[in-house]
Amino acid sequence: MREQENDNSAGLIKEACEALKKSAPPPVASALMPIQKTIQHFATLLANVLHLEVEVVDNQLLRIAGTGPYGQGFGQVPASNTVLLREVLEKGQEVVIFDSRQNSLCLECTQRESCRERGFVGVPVMYQERCLGVISLVAVNIEQLRHLREHTRMFIEYIRHISSLLAANLSVFPRKESAIDPLLQSLAQCVDQAVIVCDRQGKIVLINVRAQMLLGAHADLRLEKLRVVGVPARERTYQVQVGNQRWRITGQVRETEEGTVLAFSDARSEQRDGPGAEAAPVIKSLIGDSSAMRKLKRLIARIASSPSSVMILGESGTGKEVVARAVHRLSERHDKAFVAINCAAIPENLLESELFGYAKGAFTGAAPGGKRGLIQIAHGGTLFLDEIGDMPSGLQARLLRAIESREVMPIGASVPVPVDIRIISATHQNLENHIRDGSFREDLYYRLNVIPLWLPPLRERDGDIELLLKHFLTLHAGRVGRLQPGVSPQALRMLRGHRWPGNVRELSNLVEYLINIVPEGEIIDSALLPPVFHSSWLSEPPPVMAQPVQETRCESTEKARLKSVEKTLIEEALMRTRNKKQVADELGIGVATLYRKIKKYGLAG
Structure with missing residues (x-):
């Protein structure tokens, strides 16, 4: 009888289990697997940019994408180290671990002792209050762990932004192969490096805005390997050809089954300016690859070793001191002092003692032991005289004598001090006009302007x-x-x-x-740019036409948007200052126009 009861119980349990199976909801289909190739491309890109390993799983723990030790077994549940991934999926919240072997979450993991993961940051991919999967950043060595610790908050915010973008795009793009590129393009625009993705044949299938910024190119590039340089092992130099122009770019590259992903932050043109022209030298401090800058770099390389005086001409803010330092670094004086002085920033009564120094007891209040002037301090090196056009006329004669005699006479001294210096001067003024009006010595001008360098705006x-x-x-x-x-x-x-x-x-x-x-x-x-960049939107409206034109819905919406931006810009400017003239100048409009717009938008003036 007992055996019959046991058989009946077993039958009932079996039937109950079958009923539960029928009533249980079917497993949710993976929303990430249909675009696995796109996510793998992006995981590779993310690993290059953040210098960490990346793993992406869906809500069934199936590995969608990964790099390094996580770069295989796609479409399968990882054989180990799934405890933390399950925690993120179940709670729908970020999980951060820096002590993987001691953390309480890891105690139940059977691979705890042999775990290679030093640090873990997991971020859920949420869409309509449902967790679609997990994007995790993993540190597998001490250097990566330190990097992860230092930037944890930024990485979480960054990945959270990426995951929300990914989830939102899943509902927009259809589940077909042709939708991969638009989605990957959207994701690639979020990273802070230039990105180029090639297929297995080397054809460019994606280039983001930052890469276009650096290369000034479109998607018709051809990527070809040039040579491997230095360390770390993943750093390589590539050659990109755009028509007849070639670029040398340095970055990190990852090879995948689908092709190549290259992330880089620097691009150097190898284009020559004309037949037989020499290539521009590499001067890291001078950022620019325009034709004008390439010519300037070539000229700097040619004149750097000369002892002759150099005068740098250019508008304010063009970087004249940067050029002066570049000349110094390329010269034979590079291991000696580079002394810079702004002739317009030091009062006239102090400039003489600053330049020439003074002897002991030269005047009341002088330092007990005297003071060496900047010309003496620059002995053997380079003296940079910025804004030379503002040098007082009385000092110009003394500077000319120092240049010609190669010696200086400190204030109050009776014996000159020999000096060996190279003078680089700079000005944004037209010194020839100053020579005509008598405020600048012509003989000094020709002594300083032996080698002129023009720095373009x-x-x-x-x-x-x-x-x-x-x-x-x-x-x-x-x-x-x-x-x-x-x-x-x-x-x-x-x-x-x-x-x-x-x-x-x-x-x-x-x-x-x-x-x-x-x-x-x-x-x-564009909304974050200061008002001066929006000044064209704040200009006076054109005259009203006799016959009104019917606006489209799009035009009407655009006008409303521009008015909203205009109102916000004026409000923000008024919060910074109540000076109407200053506000009008900042916005690039007239004061009368400003008052009219304040009244128009009902702002507190």
Whole structure:
């Protein structure tokens, strides 16, 4: 009887299990697997940019993409190390681990002792309150762990932004092969490096905006390997050919089954300016590859070893001191002092003692032991006299004598001091006009202007905006300690169209400002640019036409958007200052126009 009851119980349990199977909801289909190739491309790109390993799984723990030790077994549940991935899926929240072998979450893992993961950051891919999968960043060595620790918050925000973009695009793009490129293109625009993706035949299938910024090119590139250089092992130099122009780019490359992904932050043109022209030398401090800058670099390389005086001419903010330092570094004096002095920044009564120094007891209040002048300090090296046009006429004669005699007479001294210096001067003024009005000595001018170097304004350096923009984004993001943001195509167009009256200095200041105000994980959009870049939108409206024109819905919406931007710009300017003239100048409009617009938008003036 007992055996019959057991048989009946077993039958009931079996039937109950079958019923449960029938009533249970079917497994949710993977939303990520249909675009696996796209996600794998992006995982490879992400690993290059963040210098970490990447693993992507779906909501069934099937590995969708990965790099390094996670770059295989796609479409399968990983054989080990799934505890943390399950935690992210179940909670739908980020998980951060820096002590993988000791952390409480890892205690139940059977591979804990042999685990290679030093650090883990997992971010869920959420869409309509449903977790579609996990994007994880993994540190597998001490260097990567340190990198992950230092930038955890930025990485989480960054991956969170990427995952939301990925989830949103899943509902837009159809599940077919032709939809891969648009989705990958959208993802590639979010990273802060230039990106080129090639298929197995070497054909470019994707190039993001940043790569176009550096190369000034479109998707008709041909990528070919040039040579492998230096360390680390993944650093390589490639050659990119655009028509007849070639570029040498240095970055990180990953080979996949589908092709090649290249992420880079620097591109150097190998184009010559004409038949038989020599290639421009590499001067890292001089950012730019326009024709004018290539000519300047070649000239600097030729004259650097000469002892002759150099005069750098150019508008304010063009980087004249950068050029002076480049000349010094390329000269035989590179291991000696480079002494810079701004003749316009030091009061006239102090400039003489600063330049020539003074002897012991030369005047009341003098240092007990006297003081060496800057000319003496520059002995054996280079003296850079910036804004030489503002040097007082009384000192010009003493400087001329020092140049001709190769010696200086400190104030109060009776014996001259021999000096060996090379003088580089700079000015944004027209010294020939100063010579005519008698404020600058003609003989000194010809002594200083032995080798003139003309530094072009930024508006005449075609194509250099993108290179300088990248340089300053990297520089200021590193200083502030933020992840380098991208730049939207519209913002880039506005930067290219700007006249840059403040030249390179203005661009550097603008980028530093943008780095501080752009939300982390976002890109620099045109709305973040200062009002001067929107001045064309704030100009006076054209005269009203006799016959009104019927507006389309699109035109009406665009006008409403521009009015909203205009109102916001004026409000922000009024918050910074109540000086109407200053606000009008900042916005690039007249004071009367400003008052009219304040009244139009009902703003508190």
